[in-house]
Amino acid sequence: MFNLSITPDLLSYVLAGLCAILFDWFPVLSSWYGALSQLKKRQIMATVLLVIILTIYLGSCTGIFSTGLTCDKAGFAVLFQIYLVAIGINQGVHLLTKPGKEEKVNINPRDV
DSSP: OOOOOOOHHHHHHHHHHHHHHHHHHSHHHHHHHHTSOHHHHHHHHHHHHHHHHHHHHHHHHTTSSOOOOOSSHHHHHHHHHHHHHHHHHHHHHHHHHOOOHHHHTTOOGGGO
16 A cells, blocks of 8 residues: 655655646646746745745644644744745746647737
8 A cells, every 4th residue: 555644844845846737837826927027026926935834834833733843943944945945946847848839829818
């Protein structure tokens, strides 16, 4: 039997990759996100990832999730490390899966 344990870091990394794919490929979101400056894109993605990480951490601290994260300085340090790796994964997935100009030319939200 296959046993998979979803840890806070694994969940964060998977969600970071999914965010990159959604913001690049989901038609309505992609149109809006693609029109932003590079700085705004980075700020939005960093904020989205921070919300994901903090939700997992606060859920753990309030007892909603059982993650094994500690609610002290050491736990916060682990959280910050997870955040930095999640940003790297997000940007890596973005660079690897970003649609080229030929894929974006005919995207029309009304056609979806």
